[in-house]
Amino acid sequence: MARQARFLLPNTPLHLVQRGNNRGVCFATEDDCRHYLELLETISRDSGIQIHAYVLMTNHVHLLASPGDDPGAISAMMKRLGQRYAQRFNRLYRRTGTLFEGRFRSCLVAETSYLLACHAYIELNPVRAGMVTHPAEYRWSSYRANAQGEIDSLITPHPNVLGLGQTAEQRGRHYRELFHRTLDPALLDQIRHTTHSGLVLGTERFQQQVAALLGRRTTPGRPGRKPKKQLKT
Numbered sequence: 001m002a003r004q005a006r007f008l009l010p011n012t013p014l015h016l017v018q019r020g021n022n023r024g025v026c027f028a029t030e031d032d033c034r035h036y037l038e039l040l041e042t043i044s045r046d047s048g049i050q051i052h053a054y055v056l057m058t059n060h061v062h063l064l065a066s067p068g069d070d071p072g073a074i075s076a077m078m079k080r081l082g083q084r085y086a087q088r089f090n091r092l093y094r095r096t097g098t099l100f101e102g103r104f105r106s107c108l109v110a111e112t113s114y115l116l117a118c119h120a121y122i123e124l125n126p127v128r129a130g131m132v133t134h135p136a137e138y139r140w141s142s143y144r145a146n147a148q149g150e151i152d153s154l155i156t157p158h159p160n161v162l163g164l165g166q167t168a169e170q171r172g173r174h175y176r177e178l179f180h181r182t183l184d185p186a187l188l189d190q191i192r193h194t195t196h197s198g199l200v201l202g203t204e205r206f207q208q209q210v211a212a213l214l215g216r217r218t219t220p221g222r223p224g225r226k227p228k229k230q231l232k233t
Contacts, residue, residue, distance in 0.1 A: 007108040007200050007210060007218065008071035013052065013158065015118045015195050018078065018104040019060040026099055027056050032089065033140045036061070039084050041154045047077040050156035053118070055125045055141040062122040064115075066158065078104050107194040108210060109201040112160045118201070119146065119161070120178045121191050135179060147176045 008014070020026035027033050033056050040063075044051050048068035055062045067074050086099035109118055123146070126138040135143040145152035146161065149168050157171075165171035194201040200210050200218040207218040 004198060005216075006075070006106055006198060007214065007216075008067070008074065009108065009110075009210065009213065010069045010071050011066060012071070012108060012110050013064055013066045013115060013118075014074060014106045015109055015122070015191070015201065016063040016065060016074070016078070016104055016106045017060060017195055018082070019101050021098045021101055023059050024099075025059050026061075026085075026089065027058055027140075028093070030139075035088060036081075036085050037140075037154060039081055043077055043081050043084070044154075047073045047080075049073055049077055050158075051142075051154050052156060052158045052161070053122045053142045053146065054154070055122050055138070057125055057129065062125060064109075064118055064122055064158075074106075105195050105198065107191075107197075107199055107201045111202045111206050112163075114201050115158060115160050116178055117183065117187055118191060119175075120183055121188065123147075124179065124183070147172055147179070 027036065036056060037054075040051065040054070044065070048070065050066045050068075051063060052066065053062075053064035065074065065077075082100045089099055090096060109115055123135045123141050123143040126132045126141065127135055132138045135141060136148065142152060142155050144150035145155045146157070149172050161171065161175065164174040191201060193199075197220065199220070200207045202210075211218045
């Protein structure tokens with residue numbers, strides 16, 4: 001069965017998830033995390049892609065990224081990144097074979113409320129996993145840069161984040177407020193489902209706009225075969 005083409009638009013953010021093959025470990029040490037982020041910064045800049053948020057977990061990675069005028073550069077970036085990182089990882093740990101799943105998951109997301117929800121979803125991963133009690137305690141995410149103004153050369157704030165305030169102090173305060181309340185479980189499920197299914201995260205209106213631009217449906221089809229047409233008698 002042919003793979004479904006990704007929903008991609010120029011200058012439009014994507015939430016991406018790439019998991020270790022068979023849910024295996026892909027970040028074993030701090031040096032692994034550091035090396036991955038260095039590669040990500042180099043390759044994303046070479047590809048004209050902005051990284052707005054990230055988190056590295058033991059066996060997977062989440063990114064919020066915007067391509068430039070060539071949205072297909074996202075796939076090229078992820079392929080190059082995965083290959084470069086896996087070469088070092090396999091050599092270092094004397095292993096062979098695939099490190100990451102063959103196809104990363106992604107969903108298109110642009111509307112402000114959903115984009116900010118994705119920021120929180122990504123940076124709260126270590127909290128949901130029970131690794132820390134607050135996202136600021138986790139070193140391998142973009143929370144400190146986005147919420148506390150810590151310098152992170154990998155991060156380019158999205159215009160919706162810059163719109164949270166006129167000064168860095170105001171933006172940080174409003175950004176931190178996103179984490180003062182628990183994400184709605186229904187919204188969590190929506191983010192997970194649309195990312196896993198490769199759909200479009202947003203309101204029905206936004207989904208319709210993307211469908212019109214790309215000439216494809218942006219919502220799941222009904223399961224089962226189409227009913228046969230009745231012959232006229």
